[in-house]
Amino acid sequence: MLLAELEIFHSRSAQPTRRVALGHLVLPVEPAPGLGGILLGAVVARHAIELASDDTTGLRRLISDIGAGRRVVQPRMRHRYQVDRHGLAVSTHRLLGEGEEMSFEFA
Numbered sequence: 001m002l003l004a005e006l007e008i009f010h011s012r013s014a015q016p017t018r019r020v021a022l023g024h025l026v027l028p029v030e031p032a033p034g035l036g037g038i039l040l041g042a043v044v045a046r047h048a049i050e051l052a053s054d055d056t057t058g059l060r061r062l063i064s065d066i067g068a069g070r071r072v073v074q075p076r077m078r079h080r081y082q083v084d085r086h087g088l089a090v091s092t093h094r095l096l097g098e099g100e101e102m103s104f105e106f107a
Contacts, residue, residue: 003102004028004039004095009088018079021088039095042104 007023027036044059051059058077065072074080094105 003097004035006093009085
């Protein structure tokens, strides 16, 4: 059973500034942090190990700025958020549940 889902459109990693757009989102937040928060945390944890140390520092600053409600200047960490999805690849991350068991699907 689908518990949470995050669809991300993105350009290839070989490009100097990557483009990122959000697609279909199922991110329940009640009760906090909710299953959506668990999925988002898992996606960050899954991909943070691939970051260089300067990018890890940048990620910490970005999370802090978002948490404080500060404006996020773009591009940030060599990524630019956009609404248009044309020409972008798609990755879908899911939190699935069956009975008492939960599992992640990163694609």
